[in-house]
Amino acid sequence: MKEIALHLLDLAENSISAKAKTVRIDVREDFRTNQLTAAVEDDGEGMSDEMVKQVVDPFFTSRTTRKVGLGIPLLKASAEAALGGMKITSKPSAGTRIEATFRHSHIDRMPLGDLPCTFLTLTLAHPEIHWIFTYAYTPPYKGKMRKFEFDDQPLKEAVSGLPLTHPDVLAYLRSTLQDGIAGTRE
Amino acid sequence: MPAIKSLEELKKIREEALQKRDIKSASGRVQIIVGMGTPGIAAGARDTVKEFLNIIEEKHLTDVVVRQTGNFGLDSLEPVVKVTVGDSTTVTYGKVTPYAARLIMEQHILGGVVVQEHVIPS
Numbered sequence: 001m002k003e004i005a006l007h008l009l010d011l012a013e014n015s016i017s018a019k020a021k022t023v024r025i026d027v028r029e030d031f032r033t034n035q036l037t038a039a040v041e042d043d044g045e046g047m048s049d050e051m052v053k054q055v056v057d058p059f060f061t062s063r064t065t066r067k068v069g070l071g072i073p074l075l076k077a078s079a080e081a082a083l084g085g086m087k088i089t090s091k092p093s094a095g096t097r098i099e100a101t102f103r104h105s106h107i108d109r110m111p112l113g114d115l116p117c118t119f120l121t122l123t124l125a126h127p128e129i130h131w132i133f134t135y136a137y138t139p140p141y142k143g144k145m146r147k148f149e150f151d152d153q154p155l156k157e158a159v160s161g162l163p164l165t166h167p168d169v170l171a172y173l174r175s176t177l178q179d180g181i182a183g184t185r186e
Numbered sequence: 187m188p189a190i191k192s193l194e195e196l197k198k199i200r201e202e203a204l205q206k207r208d209i210k211s212a213s214g215r216v217q218i219i220v221g222m223g224t225p226g227i228a229a230g231a232r233d234t235v236k237e238f239l240n241i242i243e244e245k246h247l248t249d250v251v252v253r254q255t256g257n258f259g260l261d262s263l264e265p266v267v268k269v270t271v272g273d274s275t276t277v278t279y280g281k282v283t284p285y286a287a288r289l290i291m292e293q294h295i296l297g298g299v300v301v302q303e304h305v306i307p308s
Contacts, residue, residue, distance in 0.1 A: 001228055010227050017256060063257060071224040114232075121235045125220070125254035158193050159200045163214055167246045168191050168199055170239055175190045 001074060003113020004038050004100070010071040011040035011098055012122055017062065018044030018096065022130040023122075027115060031104065031140035035084075036112065039099035047090040055088065075100055082109035116177040123152050123173060124164045133177070137184040146184040150177060214251040216295050220282075221266040223257025229264035230283065237284035241291045250295070263306055271295055279304040 001007050008025055015023045020042035028037040047055065054060045056076050061069030075098075076086040082102040090096040102109045119133045136147040159169050191199070220226070220235050238252050258266045263280030269290060270276040277300055279290060286304050293299050 006227050006232060009222065009232055010224050013222055013224075013227075013254070013256060069224070117232060117236055120239070121232055121254065124239065125222070125235060125252055155193070155196075158197050162196075162200045162203060163251050165214075165239070165242055165250060165252050166199075166248055167243045169196055170243050171190050172193070172196055174239075174243075 001078070001110070003111050004036070004078075004102075005113035005115045005118040007071070007075045007078070007100070008038055008040055008115075009118045009122065011075070014071065015040060015042035015044055015096070016126060016129060018042060018046070020044035020095065020129065022132065024132040024134075025119070025122075026134045026136075027112070028136045028138075029104065029112070030136075030138040030145070032138050034104045036102045036104045036109065037099060038102075038112075039097060041095065041097040043095040046092045046094050046096055047088075048092055052088050052090050056086075072098070078102075078110050082106040084109075116174070116181055119150070119177050120174055124170065127156070127164050135181045135184060148180040148184050150180060215249040215272055216247075216251065217268075217270040218250065218252045218295075219268040220252065220254050221256070221258040221260075221264060222254040225257065225261040226264045226266065231265035233284050234265045234267065234282050234287045237287040238291060241288060245296075260306065266306070269294060271298075278306045278308065280306040 001010070012023055012025065022043050024041045026039045055072050058070055058073040063069060079086045079100040079102055083106055084101040084103055086098065086100045088096065088098050115135065123131050131152045133150045134147060136145050138145040155173065162169060164170070164173070218238055220231050222231050235252060235254065242250055260266050260280060265282045267279045267282045267290070268276050269279065271294070277294070279286070279301065281304060282290065290301050290304070293301050
């Protein structure tokens, strides 16, 4: 994987396989503490303590056609390469939260990548899921944290019946996400 | 590029479509399903989806629906895309780069001619 945003896409797909109805993605770029945090949280089936330990093994997978499941082990390795780590909190029938932290300025820290694009494709391609996205930015020397939050419910209520891939809805969603995230940096 | 519409304007578009009975179920004439398992994502499937969405916006296509699914099990042929136009049989394409996505959209979906060089035979 070349971007953290692609790992988030991968984790979100896991949440969907775990029968989640609501999936939340939180990203924080904190230039003051020099930390980048990216997390995906769901209300799906959850995992036992045993499975939480197994999931970081590349030879463990819920797929039946292959013997490898690389998404989570690769993310853990990427986070650790940037002096960060990965934390999984999960409870059967309650859901799972996977959080990866990276030292922001580390030379081996993989780029965050195209976050608006990840959010956009998830919202459109999985309209059955309730998506909540947050992006927070804390400037390096002074100034407060600025946060952008997106919940897809108001949009879905407003256009219910129209496919979300309707070009006008698509344009609205794309620009809301792009401008919202970019707006925290102004 | 036309101006981005506000939420209010989107509501009006929806009402007009309802009145014209343009809303079939939210399934549309064309269904594009992109495999978004880990190998798909690693092979660039997200950018393939992005390209389909770009064209939908560019050409203002109102009857195309894009979905994602997990792994199709054809890892070495990722990104894999399944295209169904109207009642025709579903065509499964492999190695669908953004460039190939545009080809599929223009030649197959809009032009009616399957893009043979990318088809995965069943």
